[in-house]
Amino acid sequence: MYAAKEVAGLGGYVFVMENEHDILGAIVVNRTGMNEYLAENILVYMAVKTEYRGKGIAQKLIAHTIKYCDGDIAIHVNKDNPVIALFEKQGFKSRNIEMRLVR
Template identity: 70%
Template sequence: MTIKTFDAFSRLSIIDINRITNFLHKYSGEFRDTKSAIRKSILYASKEIPGLGGYVFVAEKNNEIVGATVINRTGMNEYIPENILVYIAVKEEYRDKGIGSELIKYTKNYCDGDISIHINKNNPVIKLFEKQGFKTRNIEMRLVRD
């Protein structure tokens, strides 16, 4: 397995953006966002839309995506982490084989500053992040306007 890194300097092609968007949408589980939201986070990370950018990490085996992570930079520190791990997904048949752990380790090593993640309180993936040193700190509340 290899992990590829994409950011503002190593541009993603439209084909790669679509491929990663479709992968994350399919394998993010029951708590998935829309393809539009996923695509927007990838475009932000790769600086295809204005912002601070971030990173897209793609785990591949034989040119097939088996896992992917999207990190968006916030430009803040101390009171809000500098990085938000927006999406992480592993293809079903590769789960519980260490790929998610490897993606998280890679993310921790590659990103400078603190990293946060928003996880639905009922998502079993919380245990994976706790094993990687993430701690529950805050509860997010949202006012969603239609």
């Protein structure tokens, strides 16, 4: 809702890949408004329908996001997630380590 500006804020982007009436995948990017401290954009969600995984949908969504968004783009990915290789192929580099106190 934030990215689509349905709630107050800087908004962002929602990119959807479709084939006729079938949604194949989607990406949601929020603008941070904190360019001096964080990336201008944060990729908060990406999903590809199970039967379309491994067919280049995620790669195309990421490439479109890179082309369309102005400024840096950050994403938080679990260190054991195999999707890291896909983002590295698109030029993303590991920069920070998140530390979290789990309660």
